[in-house]
Amino acid sequence: DADVTQTPRNRITKTGKRIMLECSQTKGHDRMYWYRQDPGLGLRLIYYSFDVKDINKGEISDGYSVSRQAQAKFSLSLESAIPNQTALYFCATSDSTAYGYTFGSGTRLTVV
Amino acid sequence: GENVEQHPSTLSVQEGDSAVIKCTYSDSASNYFPWYKQELGKRPQLIIDIRSNVGEKKDQRIAVTLNKTAKHFSLHITETQPEDSAVYFCAASRPPGGQNFVFGPGTRLSVLP
Numbered sequence: 663d664a665d666v667t668q669t670p671r672n673r674i675t676k677t678g679k680r681i682m683l684e685c686s687q688t689k690g691h692d693r694m695y696w697y698r699q700d701p702g703l704g705l706r707l708i709y710y711s712f713d714v715k716d717i718n719k720g721e722i723s724d725g726y727s728v729s730r731q732a733q734a735k736f737s738l739s740l741e742s743a744i745p746n747q748t749a750l751y752f753c754a755t756s757d758s759t760a761y762g763y764t765f766g767s768g769t770r771l772t773v774v
Numbered sequence: 775g776e777n778v779e780q781h782p783s784t785l786s787v788q789e790g791d792s793a794v795i796k797c798t799y800s801d802s803a804s805n806y807f808p809w810y811k812q813e814l815g816k817r818p819q820l821i822i823d824i825r826s827n828v829g830e831k832k833d834q835r836i837a838v839t840l841n842k843t844a845k846h847f848s849l850h851i852t853e854t855q856p857e858d859s860a861v862y863f864c865a866a867s868r869p870p871g872g873q874n875f876v877f878g879p880g881t882r883l884s885v886l887p
Contacts, residue, residue, distance in 0.1 A: 695874065702783070702879055702880075703879055704780075704863060704877040704878055704879040704880050705818070705863065705877040706877075707874055707875075707876075710874055720874070721775075752817065752818070761806060761808075761823070762808055762820045762823060763808075763810075763818075763820070763875065765810075765817040765818050765819070766817060767816075767817050768817055
């Protein structure tokens with residue numbers, strides 16, 4: 663089945679380390695997104711990309727960067743992780759109509 | 775920019791009763807309103823959506839209503855079952871080719887047996 667895959671599923675890292683979260687999709691969607699989920703705050707947009715040459719900041723992009731390596735791949739990097747970046751991170755995709763996202767299974771990141 | 779509020783933050787109902795979750799949005803240009811269900815430890819999944827050209831949409835036990843004038847929309851679940859227990863998120867956006875979804879903070883629904 664076409665799906666959105668995130669790796670790793672869980673990660674514990676130390677403050678100051680660089681870490682990359684990866685997302686790949688087989689849905690053939692053009693648009694890809696990275697969201698962060700914190701209890702009581704819902705899902706907040708970090709970065710989004712409408713195609714390979716398009717990268718846009720979301721509402722909480724500080725401390726993060728992204729790379730759209732191909733239509734099917736969108737990576738999120740934390741250049742120097744800090745404890746308040748501990749959260750559940752979701753990748754999502756949509757087609758050009760943007761009616762409805764498909765979410766990945768999430769990456770739980772803990773920064774100690 | 776768009777701001778989406780959602781109430782209540784937690785909701786407990788007895789099995790078989792109805793549940794209603796309400797969201798308000800601020801951007802009058804928003805025209806698409808999906809609802810996502812997130813079970814514990816799982817990804818959010820789309821359960822129903824509504825576009826601004828209709829006022830109500832039903833799918834079996836769930837329905838969504840939209841009041842564009844008041845800029846609010848609601849999720850209604852009837853005959854609740856234990857498997858309805860989850861966190862529900864509303865969202866608003868302006869596709870196609872428009873802005874991205876802005877999500878509400880979520881409602882944790884517990885259906886008590």
